[in-house]
Amino acid sequence: MASNAAVPFWRAAGMTYITYSNICANLVRNCLKEPYKAEALTREKVHFSIATWNDGKPEKPVLRSDTPED
Amino acid sequence: MLRQVTRVLSRPLLSNRSCVRTFSTDVPATPSPDTAFIESWKKVIPNIEPPKTPSSFMGPRPPIPSTIPSKITVNFVLPYASELATKEVDMVIIPATTGQMGVLPGHVPTIAELKPGILSVHEGNDVTKYFLSSGFAFVHANSVADIVAVEAVPVDRIDPSLVQKGLAEFTQKLSSASTDLEKAEAQIGVDVHSALNSALSG
Numbered sequence: 001m002a003s004n005a006a007v008p009f010w011r012a013a014g015m016t017y018i019t020y021s022n023i024c025a026n027l028v029r030n031c032l033k034e035p036y037k038a039e040a041l042t043r044e045k046v047h048f049s050i051a052t053w054n055d056g057k058p059e060k061p062v063l064r065s066d067t068p069e070d
Numbered sequence: 071m072l073r074q075v076t077r078v079l080s081r082p083l084l085s086n087r088s089c090v091r092t093f094s095t096d097v098p099a100t101p102s103p104d105t106a107f108i109e110s111w112k113k114v115i116p117n118i119e120p121p122k123t124p125s126s127f128m129g130p131r132p133p134i135p136s137t138i139p140s141k142i143t144v145n146f147v148l149p150y151a152s153e154l155a156t157k158e159v160d161m162v163i164i165p166a167t168t169g170q171m172g173v174l175p176g177h178v179p180t181i182a183e184l185k186p187g188i189l190s191v192h193e194g195n196d197v198t199k200y201f202l203s204s205g206f207a208f209v210h211a212n213s214v215a216d217i218v219a220v221e222a223v224p225v226d227r228i229d230p231s232l233v234q235k236g237l238a239e240f241t242q243k244l245s246s247a248s249t250d251l252e253k254a255e256a257q258i259g260v261d262v263h264s265a266l267n268s269a270l271s272g
Contacts, residue, residue, distance in 0.1 A: 008167075013254035020258060024186055024203040025221035027262045031232045032223060040221075043150060 138176035
């Protein structure tokens with residue numbers, strides 16, 4: 001059984017598969033021709049809210065988004 | 071040497087299977103509840119119905135046809151769209167990390183991690199090519215292939231000048247990278263752009 005040998009270079013550098021896959025997808029999207037590129041860039045946008053918990057209570061959530069807030 | 075023949079021939083035939091485990095062809099068509107769990111539950115708690123285990127919720131494994139079908143069924147999906155849904159084709163060539171892999175009907179069940187490259191779908195005389203960013207391909211024993219990718223574009227939507235620019239930029243970043251993470255990112259950039267480049271020319 002191969003123990004830790006032959007890991008892909010990105011995992012050896014501490015990157016997970018999801019990060020690797022998303023980086024590849026972003027690079028491909030940036031190389032598209034014009035009308036497709038604009039559509040593709042809308043797919044890249046992420047929108048999430050993070051709430052850190054302290055002593056069993058959530059603090060105010062931080063909203064991170066690529067879409068501008070209205 | 072020939073004295074061993076009778077002993078060797080009386081061993082179960084392993085030539086078609088790589089292991090002696092029961093294979094998917096032996097699985098019954100209907101899902102069976104988890105008998106060992108139910109027996110031990112009844113011994114300890116005879117009055118309450120045993121809860122269902124995940125395996126009883128699973129659908130039955132589709133039966134393997136005894137003759138190899140003439141076409142494979144391809145399901146090619148992306149997170150935002152389903153490119154091909156149960157399409158019957160003659161062959162698909164997938165860009166696995168171990169090289170271009172051709173999948174024909176009757177292919178051995180495989181799970182392949184994909185690298186950035188071209189997926190070509192062959193149907194009669196038509197070949198449709200998509201450039202995939204990365205993903206996985208699952209080939210099942212009943213000649214169904216599931217291919218999942220994050221981003222896939224037909225090759226004619228790729229802009230050659232942007233590819234060249236990206237390749238030059240990442241090659242330069244690779245030589246000037248300091249931390250492991252930067253080197254890995256630059257290497258990924260170089261790999262993806264060179265794959266795009268060969269997709270455009272090949």
